[in-house]
Amino acid sequence: MSEAPLSTQPSADGGSPELLHELEADRIESILDALHEGQEARVRGLVIPLHAADIADILERLSATDRERLIDVVGRHLPPDVLSELDETVREEIIERLGTKEVAAVVAELDSDDAVQVIEELDESERREILEAMPDADRALIEEALTFPEDSAGRLMQREVVTVASYWTVGQTIDFLRQSADEDADRLPATFYDIIVVDAMFRPVGTIPLSRLLRSRRQVGVADIMSTDMHVIPATMDQEDVAFLFRQRDLVSAPVVNESGRLVGEITIDDVVDVMQEEHEEDIMLLGGVQEDDFYSAALQTVRQRFKWLAVNLFTASLGAMVISQFSDSIAQVVALAVLMPIVASMGGNAGTQTLTVTVRALATKELTPTNALRLIGKETLVGGLNGMLLAVLVGVVAWLWSGNLSIGLAIAMAMVANLVIAGLAGITIPLALESMGADPAVASSVFLTAVTDVIGFSTFLGLATLIVL
Amino acid sequence: MSEAPLSTQPSADGGSPELLHELEADRIESILDALHEGQEARVRGLVIPLHAADIADILERLSATDRERLIDVVGRHLPPDVLSELDETVREEIIERLGTKEVAAVVAELDSDDAVQVIEELDESERREILEAMPDADRALIEEALTFPEDSAGRLMQREVVTVASYWTVGQTIDFLRQSADEDADRLPATFYDIIVVDAMFRPVGTIPLSRLLRSRRQVGVADIMSTDMHVIPATMDQEDVAFLFRQRDLVSAPVVNESGRLVGEITIDDVVDVMQEEHEEDIMLLGGVQEDDFYSAALQTVRQRFKWLAVNLFTASLGAMVISQFSDSIAQVVALAVLMPIVASMGGNAGTQTLTVTVRALATKELTPTNALRLIGKETLVGGLNGMLLAVLVGVVAWLWSGNLSIGLAIAMAMVANLVIAGLAGITIPLALESMGADPAVASSVFLTAVTDVIGFSTFLGLATLIVL
The missing domain is CATH 3.10.580.10 (CBS-domain)
Known part of the structure; x- marks a missing residue:
């Protein structure tokens, strides 16, 4: 069990996750200490015997400066597999630090599938440089694999077969x-x-x-x-x-x-397990409005990537504001409307997100198909309507008691039902529409959804209130 | 290739997913036609030769009534593996329809790991009934596996080893x-x-x-x-x-x-691939405020499950409303505040969700650990602040031009920076705190987060506006 800090002894303690990670935290501490004190031999002694996946983990967990320092110390001694185990963003940094010759030597030692995985991420000139520094036979195999489209089976396969x-x-x-x-x-x-x-x-x-x-x-x-x-x-x-x-x-x-x-x-x-992991990552990240490699990006890059998404959301938030501004007069007369209106919009957004999450997931796992789409649209709309009614009673009564105005209670109750029906309908039809247009439903669905639930929420509540309260 | 409708011929068309699923849609159509016309032999001829995973898929895609009808027709002829391939909710329905004796016979034919997976989902009395109807040797193996905790390796393993x-x-x-x-x-x-x-x-x-x-x-x-x-x-x-x-x-x-x-x-x-799929499903669903088996639940059950989440969200939305009501006088004087305030809250919610998504994911993949937590809290707060400043300039100028009131522009700009810094900080510290208390950070994080960004968004903007505008 010497090579693997993550391997678990057959013990009675159930191998709790804390145990595994305390161990790792300790090791990272020791490595950092040795690194900061300039004890290069000790650093190598601590890092090199580890499993490639663990070395990759440690590299990922360090700050950019510590990472560079560590690469300078252990660089040429790293097991080749470390490169293929790394997150892309971190890998790029390390490849740059290692230099072409070193990387070419490392890549030549990898299995063909792992080598392709490393090389395909490089830009054209780096790729050519590294391929040229490789033995002919290895280069030919990799170049052939690179003729297959990105994210295809041809890039994923290993060439060695029995x-x-x-x-x-x-x-x-x-x-x-x-x-x-x-x-x-x-x-x-x-x-x-x-x-x-x-x-x-x-x-x-x-x-x-x-x-x-x-x-x-x-x-x-x-x-x-x-x-x-x-x-x-x-x-x-x-x-x-x-x-x-x-x-x-x-x-x-x-x-x-x-x-x-x-x-x-x-x-x-x-390799398929890695793909599954990658696809999962993509799904969940896109739904949250972040890029897949966000976690390892430097702060400024993260700002740039996330700002795009925030800018799009600013646009939808402005749509909501425009709707509200149409009812300025009503709000000036009954300020309670300003207090209550975010509740309608927010509940619509939440209910819509529920439907959206289920739909995006079911599309990804191919559980939602043309065969059952219509039935499920019906289900989601019904669920939205029923939850809308439950919330309508709850919110309507509270709003009535709080404002002392029955009409306000009625207006918010009706708006709640309307917005939750629309939220259910939009939550399933938006991703379905995006998918049928060939777009990734995880990317853009939530922006459209919030736009819908904000606009419908504000306009129905303020509109109804203007009609029946004033 | 006769058994598997999903298997792909070595063809030049790249095996597009549409192709696979058109095939399935056609098959489901034929099965439904035969089922509705009462041609039992034809139904069996269409279903039984399929791969167990495909039969499970077809069962999942049917409506509850069609599913029952299909089970009545093919029940005892089903390959045993179908049971272990099914989604839990659907499996329960089918077990009920098949009856104890039939299920016991099927379970006895499964590998020990699959049998445990089916049986552990049953309630105590069903479980006992089915175990009693099984051969002694099989029963002993399963009962032993059931002594291990739920979701443990002991439940996942197969007993047959070489x-x-x-x-x-x-x-x-x-x-x-x-x-x-x-x-x-x-x-x-x-x-x-x-x-x-x-x-x-x-x-x-x-x-x-x-x-x-x-x-x-x-x-x-x-x-x-x-x-x-x-x-x-x-x-x-x-x-x-x-x-x-x-x-x-x-x-x-x-x-x-x-x-x-x-x-x-x-x-x-x-088995591990199934676990990975399950864990991921759980993550993404919980983040979206839905239960894992939501997709296959009947409408009324879905209403009940989702309502819980909506009720919690109603509470946080009410917190926001309470904050707004504190500033009723300000809003009555400057209605523009009511128009602009949802923008501040919404952008905070979006930015916080970005951080939250990355954090929950990184906790799940164990990439976020005590070693790097502090550094990442710093990064997220910084990213929030920088994006807050970018948005502040944008929104501040637009709000100033639209309202013709520089103070309103200043108030919204300052509130935006404050809310996005808090959003970044809350987006990472909330899941970290939940995790360290032993709770699943995916479940409750987003409720707390929205509560924070709503309250901070409304109170800073309306508070600042009250100070400098009025």
């Missing part, structure tokens, strides 16, 4: 594996979970999970034990669809083919 | 696997990715990935090729931590031990 011909036997396959292990370990992936059976044109015709191979006798033909109902992934398939397929079918790996059906690589579950 | 003694050779291991395949296939898991080496006390001492086993010669001892730096998971570890460990270490499976360090099962990546 293939056998369909006329082979289990015995031949095992002998082949043992021999390649001795001769050229580089040609096989470090770990693999199944063997792909290919025809003479190198098209996949079946897969054999290793556990099935191991349980079969030597003389059995691979064609007799292979699964032909495998899931073959076109290299151009979007990574989001790849993740969906893996999750839906509990896959651990799947062959990737080019447009002529020829096997070009294999996608394994670890 | 173990060998450390003095065995590769050849013995392969012979053992071939023999068990012939004799009692039930004792081995259907698919497995590594072999666990145990000592005389049945404690794991190492693991061997199958690919390494296959590449080693028969006479090699398993002790010579096993990895001893494996990740042993205590059965009581929370599933969220299990998911974190799998992601961090790119694991495909890991041995689970009880409090005395004895091997009790194994967790595989497919």
Whole structure:
């Protein structure tokens, strides 16, 4: 257990998360101490033996200056995998600090899928520089992968696959594996979970999970034990669809083919887990109005990124203000309206956000489809109406008692129902409309929604009040 | 490829998601047609050959009535895995419709981890009924798993594992696997990715990935090729931590031990992928103020669940209204204040939500830790302040020009800066405080945040305006 500070001893304490992270906090403290005292050898001794994922975590957690200092000390000794484990923003910083030659050497040591992941994030000139500094064979593999579209299966796959011909036997396959292990370990992936059976044109015709191979006798033909109902992934398939397929079918790996059906690589579950994580991150961040890499951006960059979103929201807030200004006279006469109006708008916004969250999520998981869209629009509108009525009674009575004016109670009650019905309807139709126009419903939905619930909330309440109160 | 409507042919079209889902929509149409016309044999012919995950999807997408009808027609012919693939709310409905005996028979056919997943959701009496109707051996396994806490590794693991003694050779291991395949296939898991080496006390001492086993010669001892730096998971570890460990270490499976360090099962990546999906679902839903299973709840249940959240929000909205009512006199004199005040509150809410989203996410992924919390609180406050100043200039000038009153412009500008600084600060400290008190920061953070930004927004703007405008 020496390599892994995160590994958990088989103990009775249930491996609480605090325990894991206290350990890490301690280690980071020691590293920082050593770094600040200039004890370079000690820093290396503390960092280098760690698992690549942990080194990446530590780098991410440091401030930009400490990070640079640490890279200067441990740079060339870092395990190659650290680069592929890093968050993009931090990775860029580190690549810049390491320099082209160092990065090229590191990338050449990575598995083809991880190398592509690192290189695709670089800008054109950096990319060319690093590719040119790499061995020819590695460069060719990476350049080919880069011909596939961004976020496609072709970028995600590893090129190293284990293939056998369909006329082979289990015995031949095992002998082949043992021999390649001795001769050229580089040609096989470090770990693999199944063997792909290919025809003479190198098209996949079946897969054999290793556990099935191991349980079969030597003389059995691979064609007799292979699964032909495998899931073959076109290299151009979007990574989001790849993740969906893996999750839906509990896959651990799947062959990737080019447009002529020829096997070009294999996608394994670890890469898919990263994609799932990335897609989750994107969903939740976009809904909150922030960029995916916000957490690791420097303050000024964060300001710039978030300001865009705030500016758009300022526009919708101004729409609300414009509606209110139309009713200035009414407010001047009955100031209670100014006190109560934000409640109507706010409850509409909250109810709409509930519907919006469920809808965006259900679209992402493909649970909301044309088959059930109409039924769900009905459900959301109904839910909005029913909650609107409950709130209407509550708020109406309180507003009446507080203001001593029954008409104000009636106006806010009616406005509440109207705004919550609209909120439910808008909360599901806005993301549906954006999705059908090919836009990401998580990005823009909440701006449109708030615009709707603000405008409807203010105008119905102030309008009704003007009609029945004054 | 006959079993799987979602499987993608190796074609040149890139397997677009539309294609996959059009196919499904068509199939659902046909099933519904057959169902409504009472053609039971045709319904079964359309549904039963599908992959369990797809049948589960179809069941989820139907209305409650159609779902019941479909269950009545296909019930006892359903592949057992359908039950474990279903969303919880839908699963409960279907279990009720199928009846205890049928469910017990289905559960007995599931892998132990899937069976536990189905049974743990049932209420006490249903659970007992179904367990009693099951074969003794299966029941014992499930009852033991149920002794572990909810959402723990012990509930997630499968009981079937492949173990060998450390003095065995590769050849013995392969012979053992071939023999068990012939004799009692039930004792081995259907698919497995590594072999666990145990000592005389049945404690794991190492693991061997199958690919390494296959590449080693028969006479090699398993002790010579096993990895001893494996990740042993205590059965009581929370599933969220299990998911974190799998992601961090790119694991495909890991041995689970009880409090005395004895091997009790194994967790595989497919279960972890489900946990990741579940945890993410929870995060995003809670942030939006909805329950995890909201999408499949019936309308009235949804109303009830969502109302709770709306009621809490009503309380915070009322806080804002109370602040406004303190300034009724000011508003009566300068109605422009009523027009502008929601802008200050709304921008504070938006900026705070940005910070909140990043913070909740970073807490969930354990990227935000005591080591960097202070630095990030500083960053968020700074970002809030800077964006506040940008917005202040913009809004201040517009408010001045629109109202023709420089003091109003100044008041809104100053209030904007104050509210955005507070929004940044509250957006990160509220979830941090909730987390440190052991609460889920995703649940309640946004209520507190809106309360803060509303109260600060209204009071600073109206307060400042009262001071300098009137």
